[in-house]
Amino acid sequence: xxxxxxxxxxxxxxxxxxxxxxxxxxxxxxxxxxxxxxxxxxxxxxxxxxxxxxxxxxxxxxxxxxxxxxxxxxxxxxxxxxxxxxxxxxxxxxxxxxxxxxxxxxxxxxxxxxxxxxxxxxxxxxxxxxxxxxxxxxxxxxxxxxxxxxxxxxxxxxxxxxxxxxxxxxxxxxxxxxxxxxxxxxxxxxxxxxxxxxxxxxxxxxxxxxxxxxxxxxxxxxxxxxxxxxxxxxxxxxxxxxxxxxxxxxxxxxxxxxxxxxxxxxx
Amino acid sequence: xxxxxxxxxxxxxxxxxxxxxxxxxxxxxxxxxxxxxxxxxxxxxxxxxxxxxxxxxxxxxxxxxxxxxxxxxxxxxxxxxxxxxxxxxxxxxxxxxxxxxxxxxxxxxxxxxxxxxxxxxxxxxxxxxxxxxxxxxxxxxxxxxxxxxxxxxxxxxxxxxxxxxxxxxxxxxxxxxxxxxxxxxxxxxxxxxxxxxxxxxxxxxxxxxxxxxxxxxxxxxxxxxxxxxxxxxxxxxxxxxxxxxxxxxxxxxxxxxxxxxxxxxxxxxxxxxxxxxxxxxxxxxxxxxxxxxxxxxxxxxxxxxxxxxxxxxxxxxxxxxxxxxxxxxxxxxxxxxxxxxxxxxxxxxxxxxxxxxxxxxxxxxxxxxxxxxxxxxxxxxxxxxxxxxxxxxxxxxxxxxxxxxxxxxxxxxxxxxxxxxxxxxxxxxxxxxxxxxxxxxxxxxxxxxxxxxxxxxxxxxxxx
Numbered sequence: 001x002x003x004x005x006x007x008x009x010x011x012x013x014x015x016x017x018x019x020x021x022x023x024x025x026x027x028x029x030x031x032x033x034x035x036x037x038x039x040x041x042x043x044x045x046x047x048x049x050x051x052x053x054x055x056x057x058x059x060x061x062x063x064x065x066x067x068x069x070x071x072x073x074x075x076x077x078x079x080x081x082x083x084x085x086x087x088x089x090x091x092x093x094x095x096x097x098x099x100x101x102x103x104x105x106x107x108x109x110x111x112x113x114x115x116x117x118x119x120x121x122x123x124x125x126x127x128x129x130x131x132x133x134x135x136x137x138x139x140x141x142x143x144x145x146x147x148x149x150x151x152x153x154x155x156x157x158x159x160x161x162x163x164x165x166x167x168x169x170x171x172x173x174x175x176x177x178x179x180x181x182x183x184x185x186x187x188x189x190x191x192x193x194x195x196x197x198x199x200x201x202x203x204x205x206x207x208x209x210x211x212x213x214x215x216x217x218x219x220x221x222x223x224x225x226x227x228x229x230x231x232x233x234x235x236x237x238x239x240x241x242x243x244x245x246x247x248x249x250x251x252x253x254x255x256x257x258x259x260x261x262x263x264x265x266x267x
Numbered sequence: 268x269x270x271x272x273x274x275x276x277x278x279x280x281x282x283x284x285x286x287x288x289x290x291x292x293x294x295x296x297x298x299x300x301x302x303x304x305x306x307x308x309x310x311x312x313x314x315x316x317x318x319x320x321x322x323x324x325x326x327x328x329x330x331x332x333x334x335x336x337x338x339x340x341x342x343x344x345x346x347x348x349x350x351x352x353x354x355x356x357x358x359x360x361x362x363x364x365x366x367x368x369x370x371x372x373x374x375x376x377x378x379x380x381x382x383x384x385x386x387x388x389x390x391x392x393x394x395x396x397x398x399x400x401x402x403x404x405x406x407x408x409x410x411x412x413x414x415x416x417x418x419x420x421x422x423x424x425x426x427x428x429x430x431x432x433x434x435x436x437x438x439x440x441x442x443x444x445x446x447x448x449x450x451x452x453x454x455x456x457x458x459x460x461x462x463x464x465x466x467x468x469x470x471x472x473x474x475x476x477x478x479x480x481x482x483x484x485x486x487x488x489x490x491x492x493x494x495x496x497x498x499x500x501x502x503x504x505x506x507x508x509x510x511x512x513x514x515x516x517x518x519x520x521x522x523x524x525x526x527x528x529x530x531x532x533x534x535x536x537x538x539x540x541x542x543x544x545x546x547x548x549x550x551x552x553x554x555x556x557x558x559x560x561x562x563x564x565x566x567x568x569x570x571x572x573x574x575x576x577x578x579x580x581x582x583x584x585x586x587x588x589x590x591x592x593x594x595x596x597x598x599x600x601x602x603x604x605x606x607x608x609x610x611x612x613x614x615x616x617x618x619x620x621x622x623x624x625x626x627x628x629x630x631x632x633x634x635x636x637x638x639x640x641x642x643x644x645x646x647x648x649x650x651x652x653x654x655x656x657x658x659x660x661x662x663x664x665x666x667x668x669x670x671x672x673x674x675x676x677x678x679x680x681x682x683x684x685x686x687x688x689x690x691x692x693x694x695x696x697x698x699x700x701x702x703x704x705x706x707x708x709x710x711x712x713x714x715x716x717x718x719x720x721x722x723x724x725x726x727x728x729x730x731x
Contacts, residue, residue, distance in 0.1 A: 017420040025408040028449065098404035101397060102421045103380045264381060265314060 004166065004253045007105035015108055015115070022116040041124040044079070045072050045131070052196055063198040064228075069135045069142055073227040074195035074220045076128055077154075080121035081161050081216065082186045088113035088165030089172045089182055092263055099264050106263055107256065110169040114162050118154070125150070132227065144230025153222040153241065160215070160245040163252030170259040173266045193220050215244045302392065304473055304504035305355040305378055309387035312373055312528075313344040347373040348528045351387070355521075357472075360505040362519035362536060364512060364543055369525040371508045375399060375475050378506060393472025393504075396422065398479045401462030407451035411442060411461055414450050418465045432468045439494070440464035441487070460487055467494050473504045481511065492518075513676070513709070516540045541608075541705065548607035548703040588692035592623040592630060592659060592685045597699040599681070611706035611715055615672045619665050619683050621694075626660035630693070634667045635682040636674070644674060644713045650688055673715045676706035 008015060027033045049068040064070035091109040092099065099106070132143040172178040193216045194202075202208040211217055218240040225233045348370040355361040363371050376382040377389050379397035404421055405414045415436055419429040429436075437443050440460045442453075450458065463479060476495065480488045495518070499505055509515050515522055515536060522539040524531040526546075532539050600616040601609040609615055617634050633648030647667075649656075679702055684695040708715050722728070 013425060014420045017417055017426070021406055021409060021413065021417045024413065025406050028408045095404070097400065098421065100376070100381060101400045101404055103395075104421055261383060262315070 004105075004107045004256065007107055008111055011105055011108060014104060015111060018108060018112045019115045019119070022112055023119055026116070037120050037123040038127060040120075041072070041076055041079070041127055044075065045127075048072075048075060048196075063200055066135055066140055066142075069131055069140070070198070070224065070228050071196065072128060072131060073223050074193070076121060076124050077157070077219065077223050078190065078193065078195055078216075080117050081157065081219075082190065083120075084114040084117040084161050085165055085168065085186060086179075086183060087117065089168040089179055091165075091169050092173045093176075106260060107166055107253075110165040111162055114158070114165055118158070128227065142228055142230065146226045146230050146232045149226045149232065150223070153219060153226065156222075156238075156241040156245050157219045158245075160219070160241075160248040163245075163249035165252070167252035167255035170256040170263060173263050174259070189214060189216055193217055194224075195220055198224070215248065218244060301356045301358060303354045303390075304357040304359070304392050305361075305506065306390040307351050307353050307374075307378070307387070308390070310348060310351040310377065310384045310389055311346065311386040312348040312370070312377060312382065313346055313385045315344055346528050348377070348384075348525075351530050353523060353530065353533055355504060355506065357392070357504055358499070358502045359521065360499055360507060360519045362515040362522040363506065363508045363525060364510075364515055364522060364540065365525035365531075366527075366547070368527070370528040371525055372399070372477055374525065375477050375506065375508055378473075379475055391473055394423070394470065395473045395475060396466045396469045396471030397475040397477075398463060398466050399475065399477045401459045401466065401479050405450045405458065405462070408449055410447050411450050411453070412437075412446040415446075415461070415465055418462070419469070422466065422469045424469055436464045436468050439467070439490070456484055456487070463487075463491055467498070471498075471503065473506065474498055475506045475508075477508045478510065480509070480514075512540050512544065544703050544705055545606070545608040548701070551607065551701040585697040586695065588684075588686070588694040590694060591625070592621055592627060592693040594619050594683060594685060594694045594696050594699070595622050595662075596620040597681065597683050597696065599700060599702055607700065607702040609672070609702065609704055611676065611704050611708065612671050612673050612717075615669050617667045617669075617681055617683065619685075619699075620662065621659070621665060621685055622662050623659045626658060627693075628656060628658055629687045629689075630656045630659045631686055631688055632665045632667075633682075633684045633686070635684075637680050637682070638713060639678050639680065642713060644679065646682075648684075656688070672704075673717070674704045674706075675708070675710065675713050675715050676704055677713075678703055 027036050030036060032039060045068060048071050052067065052071065088110040091113050092106070095109050098109075129147075132147070135142045168178060168182055172182075192211050192214045194211055199208070199211060199217070199221065202211060218237055222233050222237060222241060225231050225237070351374065363374060365371055373382065375397065376399065377384055378391060379395055379399065380389075380391070381397070381399075404418060406417065409417075412433075415433065416426065416429050419432075420426070424432075437446055440457075440463070442457060442461055445453065445457065450461070453461070459479060467474070474495065480491050492514075495505060495507075505519075507515065507519055519536050521534060522536045523533045524539050524543050532542055596619070598605050598618045599607055599609075600618060601613050603616075619632065621632075623630075631648050631650040633646065635646035636644045638644065649665075680698040681700050681702065682695070682697045683699045684692060686692040686695065706715065
């Protein structure tokens with residue numbers, strides 16, 4: 001697990017170049033280009049607000065008012081996480097040409113997927129901030145200075161996501177089934193993470209525990225507390241985020257390390 | 268996270284395992300002075316079979332702490348390389364030849380450090396540039412220029428280093444007008460040119476080249492070759508894989524012949540290339556003989572049933588005739604010895620064995636040589652030569668002896684036939700055998716007369 005971290009730091013220049021390439025390539029050839037990074041979250045915001053703000057009214061609406069703002073504080077980071085995992089899991093297969101011709105640390109490729117999606121998330125942060133500011137201006141008691149803790153939570157989630165992606169991507173080289181399993185699992189986990197609803201709004205004890213034990217939940221709570229409610233998360237939540245990050249990184253890099261030698265041949 | 272004992276690839280500056288200090292003597296090759304640039308020591312490479320069952324086994328052994336690549340049982344793996352042992356000195360041009368699937372590219376990837384050996388060690392001293400699958404890492408959506416930066420970074424150049432070399436890279440690729448186009452609009456030749464340009468600008472000590480010159484157009488192939496020669500002149504080491512045997516022979520100081528993953532021969536280019544050509548020609552001759560036997564058997568099996576009907580009808584696409592006389596065998600003799608490989612100008616004899624079940628008084632023997640693309644090189648028969656038939660009965664041997672057959676280097680097919688004076692075939696055998704001709708002459712065409720150039724007046728050569 002340390003080896004992967006070391007390699008990523010040592011090759012940070014290449015990591016930055018490859019991430020830049022990924023971001024440039026994404027919107028190349030589209031008319032709006034980079035604006036899609038801003039338009040996408042806005043459109044998501046509109047869709048979810050329409051569906052869950054007007055069509056279905058979720059339980060505990062009072063706990064999350066205005067609902068649209070509550071929603072995006074959880075949703076934007078989730079989009080980063082889930083697209084990182086879905087894209088990252090294919091990274092070795094997608095870049096098999098690169099793997100077979102050059103020598104560089106293989107952990108770069110999945111990490112590039114995580115980082116390029118992180119950039120898209122960070123580009124959406126100003127929209128998030130503006131939306132929250134508007135909410136405050138309209139008299140809602142949302143956000144506050146604890147929102148400045150956002151970088152800390154992102155910093156804790158980054159190794160968690162990267163670890164997961166490393167492990168999944170390595171496994172996916174041998175078993176293409178992984179991709180479909182992960183895609184469905186991510187959909188399930190989305191609903192088992194308190195993003196569309198506040199955790200407190202869950203009526204059943206067992207279900208509450210299920211959601212609370214989901215490894216993605218501490219981060220979602222972290223984002224909501226700092227950004228939406230404007231409170232500093234308590235120590236327990238910080239510890240939980242750090243622990244999940246540690247376990248995911250250790251497990252993911254272990255799996256990656258075990259399969260490292262087979263990747264070039266099999267991809 | 269422990270480093271495995273076997274299969275290490277040593278980069279520059281890393282100490283060699285096992286404390287090998289002295290340079291091992293070279294088995295069967297020219298001794299060249301100077302330090303070792305590449306040392307391949309007892310190297311084998313097994314690939315896992317990727318059958319569905321094997322995948323689960325891979326996962327299991329990976330997770331349960333198994334050995335993955337090492338100690339694979341033979342049923343689960345394919346040996347791409349076995350027991351390779353050789354060294355390449357700094358400044359040497361080392362060629363690798365062999366048929367498809369003989370492990371040439373695997374060897375290059377092991378030296379490049381992209382793959383790890385299953386057994387043995389590969390040591391490389393200095394920075395390696397691998398001209399393998401050029402342009403494979405290009406991102407289709409972004410521009411040529413941006414890809415130069417990314418590709419350069421992947422090959423170990425910093426942004427500033429690429430900045431400094433960009434003009435030279437662009438000039439070398441000859442793609443100045445296309446640098447801002449996304450590379451998905453490039454032709455495959457343009458891909459290769461750009462990839463080649465970046466790779467040779469990484470300032471390598473060791474250059475690995477895998478058949479890349481064959482991909483671009485003629486002009487670029489020459490440019491690339493010149494660049495390789497310049498790098499050699501500058502003391503760089505070259506590992507050169509190619510199917511172009513003439514190129515290997517002229518460029519390399521030593522040549523390794525790989526035969527189904529085994530090191531068949533290392534040494535002086537001329538000798539190794541010749542031995543390889545001989546073996547290829549023999550294998551082709553064997554294939555032809557086997558095909559012939561097969562046809563014989565099929566004929567024997569079908570013969571009885573349709574003996575009457577088949578007479579005179581086409582027997583196969585490559586063999587036809589009435590079978591009043593049958594060609595039983597065809598051989599090629601070079602200087603009196605059966606061989607399917609000769610140098611241009613050698614004495615070559617084409618020998619056919621013929622069997623006539625009942626005596627014939629009208630018969631002509633013919634031979635015809637053509638290239639695989641169907642160009643007729645030479646053809647004649649006993650009638651044209653003025654021989655009048657009297658009697659052919661039972662078994663006979665007929666030879667066409669060419670005291671000096673001055674064909675250009677290349678592959679040739681021999682057709683043989685026995686037919687009537689009118690031309691009705693008894694047995695026409697197309698592509699009865701294949702043979703290879705080698706030549707030091709570099710011209711085009713199929714025929715090389717002995718020739719020289721003479722000058723008069725205001726023209727002169729460089730002193731040579």
